Amino acid sequence: MNAKILFRAITFLLTLVTFAQTDLPQDYLKSDFHNERRELLRKSMPANSVAVFFANPVRNRANDVDYIYHQDPNFMYLSGYKEPNAVLLIFSDNQVDGDVSFNELIYVQKRNPMAEMWYGRRLGVERVGSDLDFSNAFNGEDFKDIPVDFSKFDKVLFKDFQNDVRDSKRDDADLYSLIEQFKTKASYEAMQVQLPANDKIVTSKTNIDVKSLRTLMASLREIKTEEELVLLKKACEISAIGQIEIMKAMHPGMSEAEIQGVHEFVYKKYGVEYEGYPSIVGAGNNGCVLHYIENTKMSAGKEMVLMDLGAEYHGYTADVTRTIPANGKFNKEQKSIYDLVYKAQEAGIAKTVIGSDMRKDIDKAGRDIINQGLVDLGIIDSITQKHLYFPHGTSHHIGMDVHDLSNRGPLKENMIITVEPGIYIPEGSKCDEKWWGIAVRIEDCILITKDGPVNYSGMAPRSSDDIEEMMKEESILNAFKLPKLD
Ligand code: GLY
Numbered sequence: 487m488n489a490k491i492l493f494r495a496i497t498f499l500l501t502l503v504t505f506a507q508t509d510l511p512q513d514y515l516k517s518d519f520h521n522e523r524r525e526l527l528r529k530s531m532p533a534n535s536v537a538v539f540f541a542n543p544v545r546n547r548a549n550d551v552d553y554i555y556h557q558d559p560n561f562m563y564l565s566g567y568k569e570p571n572a573v574l575l576i577f578s579d580n581q582v583d584g585d586v587s588f589n590e591l592i593y594v595q596k597r598n599p600m601a602e603m604w605y606g607r608r609l610g611v612e613r614v615g616s617d618l619d620f621s622n623a624f625n626g627e628d629f630k631d632i633p634v635d636f637s638k639f640d641k642v643l644f645k646d647f648q649n650d651v652r653d654s655k656r657d658d659a660d661l662y663s664l665i666e667q668f669k670t671k672a673s674y675e676a677m678q679v680q681l682p683a684n685d686k687i688v689t690s691k692t693n694i695d696v697k698s699l700r701t702l703m704a705s706l707r708e709i710k711t712e713e714e715l716v717l718l719k720k721a722c723e724i725s726a727i728g729q730i731e732i733m734k735a736m737h738p739g740m741s742e743a744e745i746q747g748v749h750e751f752v753y754k755k756y757g758v759e760y761e762g763y764p765s766i767v768g769a770g771n772n773g774c775v776l777h778y779i780e781n782t783k784m785s786a787g788k789e790m791v792l793m794d795l796g797a798e799y800h801g802y803t804a805d806v807t808r809t810i811p812a813n814g815k816f817n818k819e820q821k822s823i824y825d826l827v828y829k830a831q832e833a834g835i836a837k838t839v840i841g842s843d844m845r846k847d848i849d850k851a852g853r854d855i856i857n858q859g860l861v862d863l864g865i866i867d868s869i870t871q872k873h874l875y876f877p878h879g880t881s882h883h884i885g886m887d888v889h890d891l892s893n894r895g896p897l898k899e900n901m902i903i904t905v906e907p908g909i910y911i912p913e914g915s916k917c918d919e920k921w922w923g924i925a926v927r928i929e930d931c932i933l934i935t936k937d938g939p940v941n942y943s944g945m946a947p948r949s950s951d952d953i954e955e956m957m958k959e960e961s962i963l964n965a966f967k968l969p970k971l972d
């Protein structure tokens with residue numbers, strides 16, 4: 487095929503791809519949202535400063551296969567740009583270059599028909615301008631000529647680098663190159679003096695600040711806007727519906743992987759792009775591993791199954807856990823532990839109100855109940871006994887990250903946090919072995935409002951009685967039979 491025909495073929499393919507693009511969801515965050523977020527960040531920045539954000543790196547899975555790309559949440563929040571190899575600069579004050587003035591710059595991936603045919607469409611500077619509403623968008627290759635002198639700022643704000651970004655030798659506008667160019671321009675290396683004696687890094691006089699940006703971003707991101715709450719509510723409701731469908735479909739012969747598949751099938755039916763974190767499905771003793779993601783047990787049997795999964799809808803993730811008996815009926819020991827965790831969660835949710843402290847109020851309310859309950863059941867000797875049966879905190883914010891940014895102050899209206907007490911009794915624990923292998927976590931996503939807590943994931947039954955009732959319902963999935971394989 488000669489070059490002209492090849493070019494025509496590629497152009498034709500790209501046209502088809504462009505047509506297909508019109509059939510997209512209409513409920514993404516709009517450019518107004520991202521624009522306003524940048525404006526608010528700008529207002530909160532110190533005078534004469536610049537904030538620099540890099541896109542997330544592409545991560546290699548193996549050989550020539552990469553992991554699905556996921557944008558850095560701060561980058562996404564401020565720009566809506568979903569591609570890698572990009573840098574965003576926000577200036578506290580207007581910058582002047584000749585007769586041009588600007589207060590933000592974005593450098594993005596250049597259009598490239600060949601790369602787009604293989605790896606997916608790129609917005610390119612034009613559509614970053616028109617669709618994302620950036621007046622000053624440039625190709626990444628222009629970053630080396632950025633008309634900015636970083637030494638003149640009182641503060642250059644960014645998140646420190648992890649040195650874990652690959653260099654694509656063929657591309658001098660990839661993330662690696664953008665970071666290297668920035669380091670030179672901002673005199674990044676010069677700020678660090680290595681002291682070999684105690685391995686400490688001290689910072690010499692510099693305008694570089696790798697701490698403050700986190701606090702500034704957390705102040706914005708921890709309080710959700712109306713648009714964000716629409717997406718978060720949807721993510722939570724979809725995750726709750728996943729829990730409901732598996733309650734109907736669960737039977738003792740189900741494997742952990744199949745259970746995971748039912749949740750994720752529900753997510754896809756609703757147009758969810760990803761899971762917000764790897765799905766956790768642990769039957770019996772596996773539930774004692776807090777972030778168990780192997781999900782390889784072949785059948786749940788008579789055990790309880792701990793299912794901690796969250797749909798990520800248009801960038802916002804839920805975080806919902808239910809623990810249910812695979813055979814539809816809690817036995818005596820399972821019910822005792824379950825009802826105790828439920829009581830602790832109820833107490834925690836009641837404290838999820840404006841002004842509360844996640845640790846001193848919400849966590850304490852549930853932890854006191856669990857400690858007393860464990861004493862009453864003879865699992866520990868006294869409420870002051872140190873133990874590992876409830877080894878994690880009760881709450882964290884959710885949002886673009888499952889453990890979302892926050893400054894951990896008193897709760898305010900339109901914050902959204904989890905309330906997720908748990909009890910985990912691994913095999914071999916120092917208590918009667920009738921308790922071994924019991925693990926329960928109940929986790930919901932609670933919005934803080936002037937009128938009290940609102941449970942976005944409350945659609946999925948939480949009490950042991952309600953779960954047993956739901957598990958009696960027929961599931962359409964029972965009719966889904968596949969051929970047996972050798
Ligand atoms: N799914 C992780 C957590 O509950 O924090």
Ligand code: MN
Binds near residue numbers: 906929
């Ligand atoms: Mn959680």
Ligand code: MN
Binds near residue numbers: 794795805806807929
């Ligand atoms: Mn969770």
